[in-house]
Amino acid sequence: MAFTITILGSGAAIPILNRYPTAQVVQVNNLMILLDCGEGTQMQLRKFIPKPLRISHIFISHLHGDHFYGLIGLVNTFHLLGRTKELHLYGIAPLKFILDYQLEQSGTTLAYPLIFHEIDPEIPQVIMEDKNVTISTIPMNHRVPTCGFLIVEKLQKRRIKKEMLEQLHIPHTEFDHIKNGGSYIDPEGREYPNNLITDDPPAPRSYAYCTDTAYHEPIIPLITGCHLLYHETTFAQEKLEDARAKFHSTAMDAALIAKKAGAKRLMIGHYSARYKDTAALVNEARTIFPETFAAEDGMIVQI
Amino acid sequence: MAFTITILGSGAAIPILNRYPTAQVVQVNNLMILLDCGEGTQMQLRKFIPKPLRISHIFISHLHGDHFYGLIGLVNTFHLLGRTKELHLYGIAPLKFILDYQLEQSGTTLAYPLIFHEIDPEIPQVIMEDKNVTISTIPMNHRVPTCGFLIVEKLQKRRIKKEMLEQLHIPHTEFDHIKNGGSYIDPEGREYPNNLITDDPPAPRSYAYCTDTAYHEPIIPLITGCHLLYHETTFAQEKLEDARAKFHSTAMDAALIAKKAGAKRLMIGHYSARYKDTAALVNEARTIFPETFAAEDGMIVQI
Numbered sequence: 001m002a003f004t005i006t007i008l009g010s011g012a013a014i015p016i017l018n019r020y021p022t023a024q025v026v027q028v029n030n031l032m033i034l035l036d037c038g039e040g041t042q043m044q045l046r047k048f049i050p051k052p053l054r055i056s057h058i059f060i061s062h063l064h065g066d067h068f069y070g071l072i073g074l075v076n077t078f079h080l081l082g083r084t085k086e087l088h089l090y091g092i093a094p095l096k097f098i099l100d101y102q103l104e105q106s107g108t109t110l111a112y113p114l115i116f117h118e119i120d121p122e123i124p125q126v127i128m129e130d131k132n133v134t135i136s137t138i139p140m141n142h143r144v145p146t147c148g149f150l151i152v153e154k155l156q157k158r159r160i161k162k163e164m165l166e167q168l169h170i171p172h173t174e175f176d177h178i179k180n181g182g183s184y185i186d187p188e189g190r191e192y193p194n195n196l197i198t199d200d201p202p203a204p205r206s207y208a209y210c211t212d213t214a215y216h217e218p219i220i221p222l223i224t225g226c227h228l229l230y231h232e233t234t235f236a237q238e239k240l241e242d243a244r245a246k247f248h249s250t251a252m253d254a255a256l257i258a259k260k261a262g263a264k265r266l267m268i269g270h271y272s273a274r275y276k277d278t279a280a281l282v283n284e285a286r287t288i289f290p291e292t293f294a295a296e297d298g299m300i301v302q303i
Numbered sequence: 304m305a306f307t308i309t310i311l312g313s314g315a316a317i318p319i320l321n322r323y324p325t326a327q328v329v330q331v332n333n334l335m336i337l338l339d340c341g342e343g344t345q346m347q348l349r350k351f352i353p354k355p356l357r358i359s360h361i362f363i364s365h366l367h368g369d370h371f372y373g374l375i376g377l378v379n380t381f382h383l384l385g386r387t388k389e390l391h392l393y394g395i396a397p398l399k400f401i402l403d404y405q406l407e408q409s410g411t412t413l414a415y416p417l418i419f420h421e422i423d424p425e426i427p428q429v430i431m432e433d434k435n436v437t438i439s440t441i442p443m444n445h446r447v448p449t450c451g452f453l454i455v456e457k458l459q460k461r462r463i464k465k466e467m468l469e470q471l472h473i474p475h476t477e478f479d480h481i482k483n484g485g486s487y488i489d490p491e492g493r494e495y496p497n498n499l500i501t502d503d504p505p506a507p508r509s510y511a512y513c514t515d516t517a518y519h520e521p522i523i524p525l526i527t528g529c530h531l532l533y534h535e536t537t538f539a540q541e542k543l544e545d546a547r548a549k550f551h552s553t554a555m556d557a558a559l560i561a562k563k564a565g566a567k568r569l570m571i572g573h574y575s576a577r578y579k580d581t582a583a584l585v586n587e588a589r590t591i592f593p594e595t596f597a598a599e600d601g602m603i604v605q606i
Contacts, residue, residue, distance in 0.1 A: 013379070013380070013383050014380055014383050014384065015345060015346050015349070015376075015380075016349065017349060017350070020346070039342060039343060039345070039346075039372075039373065039376040040342065040343045040346055042318060042342070043318050043323070043342075043343055046318070046319065046320060047320065063405075063408040063409050064409050065375060065376055065379045065405070065409060069342075069372075069375055069376045069379075070342065072368060072372055073318075073342040073368055073372045076316070076368045076372075077316070077317050077318075080316050080317050081317065094404075094408050097404075098401075098404065098405060098408070101397075101400075101401065101404070102366075102368070102401060105366040105397050105401070105447070106366050106367050106368060106447060107446055107447050143410055144408070144409060144410050
């Protein structure tokens with residue numbers, strides 16, 4: 001099953017050339033969702049994502065502009081493009097008011113249902129679920145109410161071993177029963193226990209999206225063992241005081257969280273505009289967590 | 304005196320590659336102003352305008368998103384860049400509320416004075432004036448309250464002829480009197496009438512910015528003889544019905560207004576996303592008004 005992240009914006013509050021504010025497209029099988037929607041996200045979608053109308057769910061971490069100023073434009077463009085399919089939006093209550101008021105001022109009645117789901121960013125909880133994934137909130141520690149999002153694949157069904165299929169001529173009608181853990185009884189009444197005829201499904205993959213936040217250990221139990229951690233890295237360690245004052249993280253902070261959470265890989269991003277080049281940030285993080293890499297606009301990451 | 308227009312966005316509601324939504328920077332001598340501020344304007348400013356913090360006045364024509372969704376981001380970025388100089392903003396009252404509410408939600412208190420000037424888009428009137436220019440509203444005919452803007456240089460003082468300066472040895476102390484239209488009386492009591500010793504100043508230049516609007520003849524007396532008319536051209540004539548239904552203009556409409564107003568040149572823009580190439584629109588307009596050219600993102604026009 002495909003599980004990819006496309007970085008639309010890797011910058012922080014001030015956009016610079018080739019670095020837009022935060023937005024990421026996550027695709028899990030046929031599900032396409034958007035995490036945050038900084039200004040210019042619709043332009044980045046046009047550049048990097050074929051058929052952005054397939055986005056069905058948008059999650060907004062908090063109401064700092066670099067995470068949502070592009071939302072009203074995208075919502076409006078979907079309308080102008082003739083969207084009729086519903087769009088689910090997750091955020092805190094004022095976000096809904098900001099959209100509604102601006103749509104009202106422009107005399108726009110959306111041609112598609114925009115379904116708003118109010119979230120409480122302070123409580124970790126499941127906010128969305130479909131047949132393939134579960135999405136939960138991860139409370140962050142920032143200057144305004146903020147949460148990250150944890151996207152976890154559901155455990156797939158057991159896989160019938162190919163050689164058993166051939167050897168035992170298991171009929172199609174038994175497949176569901178066996179994939180769900182049942183044993184197989186052949187026409188002669190012999191029972192084959194499930195663990196003999198099936199393999200474990202692949203371990204569910206997970207993506208933890210953590211931005212914006214100060215160094216905040218309470219997130220660790222929520223993201224333990226994740227396959228990929230995106231952790232904001234607004235500053236290098238030499239700007240630790242700025243990071244603390246502004247409730248942002250350094251590269252060291254991000255790496256320490258990744259290490260303590262036992263993440264498999266760490267992607268840093270949300271760089272202050274002062275960092276034209278991310279090499280120093282990556283190198284700093286790697287001193288603590290070697291499996292670190294830097295998000296860049298347009299990058300596609302396979303999980 | 305410099306009088307230039309820099310096109311930041313030449314597209315209409317749906318941004319496409321290399322065509323951002325509406326925004327233009329107008330520079331008259333040291334004055335730098337912004338007309339409209341579609342999404343991504345701050346990115347375009349970074350690309351095309353050195354020192355965008357010099358912008359002192361922003362004028363918003365109407366509250367359709369492609370004309371103001373970039374405003375909140377720009378206002379916020381000016382704050383983050385440490386602006387302290389006041390910024391004047393002109394628009395209808397709800398614009399102020401939209402900004403204030405979003406700034407409040409992000410916990411932002413601007414570090415500079417944002418001075419809001421409410422405008423009535425239905426009445427043509429002077430809304431801003433400094434020593435070099437006068438800026439007035441031009442009521443448009445659109446689906447929501449909308450006005451264009453007319454930027455007119457002030458008539459400069461009369462120019463003392465160089466040969467008269469040398470021949471009559473006119474003292475510096477007489478310059479202001481003569482430049483303001485006075486005659487010169489030399490030490491022997493001989494009077495030299497003003498028209499003998501001065502030249503007319505150059506005719507004041509003017510830029511009429513007309514977007515968004517249906518074909519609307521009442522604007523003609525307000526923009527008569529302008530040096531450059533920017534007139535929205537969302538459609539070609541073959542889409543006349545769409546234009547009428549949506550209160551937009553065709554290339555023919557724009558050319559007809561330019562012709563009837565006796566404009567010196569016509570710049571078309573605000574193209575529907577269907578037009579990747581503007582040649583057909585320009586050619587159509589030129590059948591009526593030959594001095595037509597097409598706005599493109601990044602273009603600088605001298606008036």
